[in-house]
Amino acid sequence: MIETANLSKHFGFIRAVDGIDLNMREGEVLALLGPNGAGKTTTVRILAAILKPTTGWARIAGLDTVREARQVRRIVGLLTEVPGLYTRMRALEYLDFFGQLHGLTSRQRAARSEQLLRRFDLWEARQQRLGEYSKGMRQKLALVRAMLHNPLVLFLDEPTSAMDPHSARQVRQAIIELRRERRTIILCTHNLSEAEALADRIAIIRRGRIAALGSVPELKRRLLGDTLLELRVGTSLDGLLPLLQDLVQVQECGVDWVRYTTSTPEMVNPQLVQRLSERGVPVITLSEVPRSLEEVYLRIVGEAPSDEDVHEPISSFESTPVLSQQ
């Protein structure tokens, strides 16, 4: 649904986007993560056919974002970083305006506006001037605007920022439903738990390049190593460690617990449990030690200065993605 090849965008001497290759299938949700100034917004603007790439190309549903920009804009919905509402308008007027630009009939505009406003609890506030809306309401209305024409592809820049927990949950639910409807979504966010919960794949952008791309488990395995497992037993592990060490790599251990890594848990874990059982050691729990996406993110972007401070990409840094794309 979304394809890019060597996508680059230079503003003068600044390389905002620097050779991004991306391939997304229909119905996939991709979270675009990265520090401020990394190139997320520029990438989205190119994909939404607002900016033209300096080199490379992008296609949305087979349409070239430069040559067929108008058609691309018809099938994408963009939630911008700032809601950018016309504050003297009312919600229905506002949606009617954008509906007209999308070429929807008046009946379609009215029906779709009502449906979406009700879905996001804004129907009651439809007669209020948008200037009177709270931050969260504005953000929700901007999302409604992006969804108004039922786009195939959605670019959502910080969709839940400034929202109260209830509204944020509504938006997350909407994203899940959109994915179920086979919409393709790119989600730019700094909220890592949200990205982990919603996205099929994560792309971490750093200095205009994709520094890491893959599903959350893949990224964790590649960047943080093999799955870390914790085994708790009912007796002391004294003398039993050599028994385990030929199967797994022991990382830490206590009196009645051990943490180990293995690249093939599906094969190793049953053997390990069997060995312990044969020795009469009762296994209380065997579970994966949770590792957050934040660790992955910080591993990639956390140790270098902010991208806002460094515009020129460092050629030696992650010239290829950590994971090849699917």
Place this chain on the structure above:
Amino acid sequence: MSQLALLRAPLFSPSNREIPLRERLRLALVITRRELRDSLRDWRIMTPIVILTLLFPFLMDFTAGMARDFVLRYGGQNALIAERLNPFLLMIVGFFPVTFSLVLALETFVGEKERGSLEPLLSMPISDSELYLGKMLAALVLPLAASYLAISVYLTGMVFSSGWLPNSLMLLQMLLLNSMKASVMVSAAVIASSQTSSVRAANLLASFIIIPMALLVQGESILLFWGQYDVLWWIIAALCVADLILVRMGIRIFNREEILAREMDELNLGRVLRDFAGYFLRPPEQALQRGVHPSPNLWRMLRHDIPYLLCAHWQPLGMVLLTLTGAIALGISLAAQWPLPEGAIRLDALPQDTFERVPQLGFLPCFSITGVFFNNLRALVLAGVLGIFSFGVMPLVLLMAPLALVGFFAAQVAALGYSPLVFVATFILPHGFVELPAAIIATGFALRVGAALVSPPSGLDVGQGFLLVLADFLKVFLLLVLPLLFLAAVLEVEVTPQVVLAVYGMRP
């Protein structure tokens, strides 16, 4: 059929060019309507417009009455002044509300950018020209409606107070003048709005629009008091041309990327010079590649850059050639209209000191190599400078004049029984075969410099585009035109007189 296919079906067929004009106009009007509604809801816009529309004309009626009474009481037979005051006030009453178009237009893009509402608009399936047209109309409609209303109110008051009404032609002139002025201000202001990063910066640029407009209004006032109403038609025509150029320029240089990406309006002279040097020193085909190191290789410039640039500029050079052909034809036709009296030109026995007496004609300080060289140089530099301010038109006009003269005299010579070919071959060609190409090349590149302001080279904004074509102009001027001009001056002083005197000179 999948949902994707269903959704794609109606969307994929029309390309931008295939979208009917009616649909494109509809989209522009959607934007116009929204902006108008927004303006009508803003009391900060509406209050002054209402005052200028409904109260100001009454004040003007009152002022006209007072002035008329004063002139009639103390001016004696100078009642003409009172009579001329009415059209002047009519113009002023219509112009004041029109000035509001400037306020609206200046913030049209940059204001939306500041409020963050521009990006959602730019992501809509509308073209740049539709967006631009919609915004322009929105800035134009309200002030123009207010202007027409103010004129109506003023005239109604005048009918009741003095019974004066302009004739229909004058009324049409006033309406057209105000409409064209509004249109020019809006197109210029929309350009300012789309090329700046803040409303403040756009407002500061407004003086470049206000000053010429103020001068224009003063000029119109003089014309109205002198009763030169016919000249107003020329002003209307000039405004119309200026408007077309500005609209074309606005649409051409409107750039979504620039609008979204520009954060600072700082004039960085160091960077300007660096960019200019890069464009000048790199090979033309790599001028935009900042990675290529600029190298001052004179040999490469002469062997590669100059021929490359001449080939790349075949369009402006062709246009200059075409215009010059037209100028010669014009000279010939003028010669037919105004034939010189018999004996006005005597070529059969030119005195040997003919060329020594050239300075007496007054257009050359002295007939020497430096005199001729600097005279031609001054003319071409002037053409280049004027080209910037006239969008490339003036260099053409300046070069047309001497060529029209050549055509004129060649035709006169023919009419007097001499061979025009021999005339041209002796008086023009000995140095002209070098001077003319130099002038044509310089004019062609000057034309491109001026045109770059209206239509910058693809992928560049106005500033960078201007720097690039200026660098090309300078490179060609320094390395090709200047040597040719010098050679032409040598030939003109040393060879042409010999040839002329050999053919037409008095035999000793």
